[in-house]
């Protein structure tokens with residue numbers, strides 16, 4: 001594939017600075033979700049390819065990379081960030097074809113990738129140890145050191161952003177990386193390797209092995225040469241990853257699913273809230289870990305707000321990624337079946353409104369009309385389980401206490417938002433809601449690479465993004481010198 005001035009093969013692994021076919025020569029098809037057509041093939045990496053990648057990363061760990069001053073690592077990351085910016089349009093087109101993301105959203109992901117590289121480039125030399133006052137005759141200090149080889153297993157929904165935040169932070173701390181992208185969306189991960197190569201990263205520092213989760217992914221999570229695993233994906237696979245990490249006794253960061261609520265009180269500015277309430281549910285066709293799939297609405301404004309939400313839903317247009325409408329297709333036929341199965345469970349619920357699939361949308365694409373469901377009880381499966389599609393449920397509440405209790409009633413705790421003009425309520429709710437991020441009178445805060453992100457409960461543990469990620473991708477050594 002040609003990416004602006006950059007060429008890279010889509011059917012290879014990137015190991016030790018070389019493009020290599022999977023050792024057994026196998027490949028897997030890749031599909032454009034907008035058309036349902038095969039658009040190419042990727043390498044089907046397996047355990048032997050993962051092993052080669054881990055060995056390359058281990059060797060690179062003991063190479064010049066280990067001696068590179070932190071500011072030089074940072075400079076390299078920032079340089080790569082600038083290169084990504086020169087390739088934004090091409091990256092967006094590739095992601096649109098591979099993931100079905102409307103072009104504007106794909107472009108935003110490419111810009112975010114550059115931003116992560118710039119941010120972690122700037123942060124690389126700003127993480128310090130400490131000196132600790134101790135007994136007379138001692139000098140004690142701490143050193144922040146890389147784990148060694150870090151494994152990164154990422155999903156298909158935001159490949160560029162998730163690679164940026166996880167691999168970017170790991171590299172900033174001086175780790176070397178093996179990346180296993182999702183089989184449904186490998187192309188920008190391979191482009192990431194090509195741009196890293198162009199930027200001048202030493203061979204073996206960044207390795208990419210495409211392949212199936214149960215083959216390449218499992219092999220990576222179980223590999224004894226991996227010293228930290230960062231996993232973003234579903235709860236059941238997260239549980240497997242944590243078990244594999246436990247066997248090797250290595251730390252793991254789990255970024256899993258969510259069922260994130262927005263609480264709309266009767267003193268909220270509804271004009272300001274309205275676009276956020278809907279966009280947070282339908283962005284990326286609802287295939288977003290931090291999608292807001294539950295709208296908790298005070299009964300005093302319920303009917304009025306439902307009318308306005310419905311009006312917005314009816315205006316939503318769904319179509320091919322290149323047409324850049326509000327919503328693109330789902331990633332696959334399998335994902336569409338999952339979402340339809342959820343909708344079937346809600347057959348008795350009131351469908352308040354739906355968006356519209358454009359007439360020109362190819363029949364074999366995986367399109368689904370965004371759906372707003374009303375009158376949903378908080379214990380209904382549609383109000384508790386992650387659907388991962390463009391479906392939002394509206395749940396009425398009577399007072400603040402009930403709103404918080406419903407917000408906290410799922411197994412997840414990723415993000416939440418509170419819409420109210422009462423300062424006291426803003427503070428009380430922000431404290432009481434169980435989530436890794438709480439937004440007040442907004443949703444998502446524009447995605448900020450600076451803002452630590454992660455969940456509690458079944459949404460996972462550990463934090464990525466911001467400086468916090470740099471602590472996760474490093475380990476602390478205490479040095480105590482007795483000098484009398």
Ligand code: NAD
Nearest residue numbers: 154155156181182213214217218233234237255256257289
């Ligand atoms: P998934 O768990 O099926 O796959 C994620 C990755 O794990 C893929 O690379 C896949 O190949 C790999 N994998 C699958 N089986 C594996 C195994 N046995 N061993 C090792 N690796 C394996 O998830 P998905 O369907 O790609 O993504 C959707 C899920 O990801 C949703 O639950 C969503 O909420 C979550 N997600 C979370 C965040 C976050 O930051 N919290 C971000 C994006 C997506």
